[in-house]
Amino acid sequence: MAHFKSYEENTRNFNWSIAENELGYKEGGVINIGWYCSDRICEMGKGDKKALIWEGFGGKHKTYTYNDLRLCSNTIGAYLKSLGIQPEDRVCLFMDKIPELYIGFIGVLKIGAIAQPLFSAFGDESLLVRLENAETRAIITQQKHVSKVRKILDKMPYLKHIIVVDHDEKKPLQEREIVFDLEKAAGVEQLEIHPTKKESPSVLHYTSGTTGQPKGVKHVHYSLISQYLTTKWVLDIQDDDIYWCTADPGWVTGTSYGIIGPFAIGATQCVQDLGFSAENWYRFIEKHKITVWYSAPTAIRSLMKAGEEVVKKFNLESLRHLASVGEPLNSEAVIWSEKVFGKPFHDTYWQTETGSIMITNFPGMKIKPGSMGKPFPGITAIVVDPETYEPINETGKIGLIGIKPGWPSMMRTYWNNEETYQKKFKNNWYLPGDRATIDKEGYFWFVGRDDDVINTGGHLVSPFEVESALLEHPAVAESAVVAKPDFVNMEVVKAFVNLKPGFQASKDLDLEIMNFIRKKLSPLAMPQEIEYVDLLPKTRSGKIMRRVLRAKEWNEDPGDVSAMEND
């Protein structure tokens, strides 16, 4: 039977104490996510239940029970303590989707340190700005990523330990590098769990904005309350389900619903650390009889592109519930999934700052393809006027999404940037930066971002960050970076570049600039198209008007261009 009965029933008299009671949490008591995700499940008598089924490259596979998860996370936690890691120290997890990432995350939280997961495809510059901002004390990584840390090590005196989990003995260690092999380490049966409280910091995720450097979103251990209940009610994971969240824990979905939510409810989850291919994914579902699948529109559209014939090669009857996150799920994808899988993907809407699902299509609720669904019980969401920030009561009128602050997993601040955090609130509403409408039945419909941030494959890319990096290329005098439409990724990065004298536009220069950004920032930030221009549209005060360039890419009206200097 579904955890979620009906929207009306679950919303009526809703109180977050439902989750507090189920988790046995009392106001003022200890709440430690690491303990809830491992020890508690063992204490409930489920120590032998499979927690993590993992497949990696080269046919590697591993399975961990909840007791393994408890022991291994104890071992990592104890090791970090032996290095002198203190509560609230930032420990970066910079790994591919290997077991050490999932277990390390829990180990870090158990000792009261702050987990700082970062996407392992980040280049050295992206890594530096995030580690610098957090003044990270230790980084847990793999041999293949160590060279990126070495490049920036001189700039990071605060980084005391580079912990390599898969050291290749042929490659000598360098300054501050140490080896930790989880399989060879002596298991630690007893670890003193740090008595974190409701407001103790837990996770620091970095997200990009239109201007300035990436912002560190600070979450606290009490976020568990929202993450636990939304995992149950929205993803509808039952005790005998096999769950697969395709997100990377370098991003918030991969921690909120790839670690915290599923482990806190004692679910069995599968993780695949393999590159994308439709056959690979379907084979994985068939092999592990996955029942609940949480993925992203980009992946769904890639599967659509691969066609229906490949689906027929596999038995996917185990699938029971499908959900999606990262960017708006287009109606075609919902209809396609109903046709080929016999069930629709349920779109969920939330972001790094919200920590858990805010607006969603619930199991059993009528789905309107293309709609975001309705607010989660306990979440008050509306649309507000973009000028006055007053609620819009008119059905179908576009406004900014506004959420009433106070839900358990709401970010507590931006790390070292309280000023920017405060700007996210207007007229007592938290503004995620998205525009939407609400229909007469209360369903939300996504319209677009309210800023220049590029959402590519569900990942936010800051145009400012790419433009700053482009300026470091010897050929680039000036640039403007905007989103360009893309069938699979919804948006991709496009750069308009003004070259310095002496440089000629060419296809080889395109490739050189693309690779320059790919290595410096990340493959996500790499411009997939470069257009060379003599002039960039600017206001009379010299500010580049990205919206004019964006409008051109999307065949939209650029709006008021009266302030443009070179029109």
Added chain:
Amino acid sequence: MDEMKEIVKKYVIDEYMEEGDTIAYDTPLISGGIVDSFSMVSLKRFLENKYNISIPDDDATPEAFDSVNKIVDLVNRFIKK
């Protein structure tokens, strides 16, 4: 053919791998995690520039880019057209 294989292999090693690491002609690149789907765009651009061809997006699939051997087959299809 062999020369093209070596050129593609060298480009992949130089651009996408750590110093000292290597691959064989049949090493899985996309499904093996060496080249991610976003970086595939730059690899496609390299092939188009180098061999003066245009590879339609529908043909630039993760499967077609999954090894040096497969990439060479793909490039040859378009060179011959």
